[in-house]
Amino acid sequence: IHDPSFKWKVYGFSALLERGATPANSTRFHCCGYKWYKVTPAHKRSGDGIPYVALQLFLSRVSFKPGHTMNALFELSVYNHSNGTYYGGKANVFSPEKKPLVISKKHITVQNLFLQKKEFIRGTYTWTMSNYLDLKLLVNSPAFEVGGHKWYVNMYPLGDKYSTKSLSLFLHLHDPKELPDPKSGMMIELTLSILDVKHGKHFTRRFVFAAGDKAGWGWSNFIRLKTFKDPSRGYLLGSNCVLKADITITGSSND
Numbered sequence: 001i002h003d004p005s006f007k008w009k010v011y012g013f014s015a016l017l018e019r020g021a022t023p024a025n026s027t028r029f030h031c032c033g034y035k036w037y038k039v040t041p042a043h044k045r046s047g048d049g050i051p052y053v054a055l056q057l058f059l060s061r062v063s064f065k066p067g068h069t070m071n072a073l074f075e076l077s078v079y080n081h082s083n084g085t086y087y088g089g090k091a092n093v094f095s096p097e098k099k100p101l102v103i104s105k106k107h108i109t110v111q112n113l114f115l116q117k118k119e120f121i122r123g124t125y126t127w128t129m130s131n132y133l134d135l136k137l138l139v140n141s142p143a144f145e146v147g148g149h150k151w152y153v154n155m156y157p158l159g160d161k162y163s164t165k166s167l168s169l170f171l172h173l174h175d176p177k178e179l180p181d182p183k184s185g186m187m188i189e190l191t192l193s194i195l196d197v198k199h200g201k202h203f204t205r206r207f208v209f210a211a212g213d214k215a216g217w218g219w220s221n222f223i224r225l226k227t228f229k230d231p232s233r234g235y236l237l238g239s240n241c242v243l244k245a246d247i248t249i250t251g252s253s254n255d
Contacts, residue, residue, distance in 0.1 A: 121147040121249040126242060132157060133239040143174045146247045150174035153192070153245050154216070162220035167228050169194075170218030171245055190217060191246040198234025202244075203227075 055076040079085075123146030135157040143150045156168035169192050191206040203223050228235050235241060 123147065123247045125151070125153070125245045125247075127153055127244070128240075128242050130240050132236060132241050140172075141243075147249045151245070151247065153243060155243070159225070160220050164221060165225050166221040167223050167225055168218070168220045169222040169243070170216045171247070172216040187249070188217075189248040191244075192218060192222065193244040193246070194223060194228065194235050195242040195244060196234035197237060197242060201234070203235060 055078070123144070125141070125144040125146075127141040138154055138156050138160075141153040141155075143152045145151070150173070152172055152174055154170050154172055156163065159166050160168040162168075171190055171192065187208065189206070189208045191204060193202045193204040195202050205219055205222060209217055223235075227233060228241075231237075
């Protein structure tokens with residue numbers, strides 16, 4: 001009998017495909033004393049061009065201490081509504097040191113996701129910075145509004161504690177109290193960019209996530225500092241750079 005720890009029910013999945021092959025992240029869920037989240041990116045196999053859906057399970061790094069290792073056995077599957085069965089397979093994450101894992105009776109977390117095909121809520125914010133070279137610590141943009149919520153972009157000019165010689169860039173809700181319950185959070189498509197003011201070849205990262213379990217989303221390793229500071233690239237001219245945030249609210253997660 002298949003007894004999942006986490007169920008992610010997606011309504012209007014085709015709307016996600018129409019937005020392009022962008023990973024969609026669930027909110028984090030608890031299992032075995034750790035926090036996890038699921039990712040459903042759309043891929044194309046090399047050579048045949050046939051699209052397919054891949055399922056990935058990630059361990060939230062905030063719940064796992066650096067230097068520790070884990071051996072986990074997990075199964076990812078997709079429910080077949082026609083015959084009432086699950087399609088999937090088991091997988092392993094191996095570590096050098098294997099230890100037995102005692103699992104108590106588990107709580108099943110269910111998150112429903114309702115995706116819209118039209119009437120998206122969109123917003124764009126451009127942050128022009130003229131003093132990058134003077135910055136050493138975290139800096140926040142002015143607040144801006146999209147979808148009835150106030151947001152801000154924050155940047156670690158030399159990278160946060162998880163960064164490896166990269167600039168870190170994140171989107172945050174201005175007021176954490178506005179953060180919705182994980183079961184009723186927004187589905188957001190986020191695009192963060194650093195503009196190339198010389199050639200127009202902007203550096204961009206994009207992903208889709210279910211808001212609800214934390215107030216900030218982004219990348220610790222957004223762009224390598226060596227690349228960002230390369231004068232031939234056009235990202236940093238003197239001490240000037242331009243950052244852009246595009247937010248699209250594509251749906252909501254509700255019971």
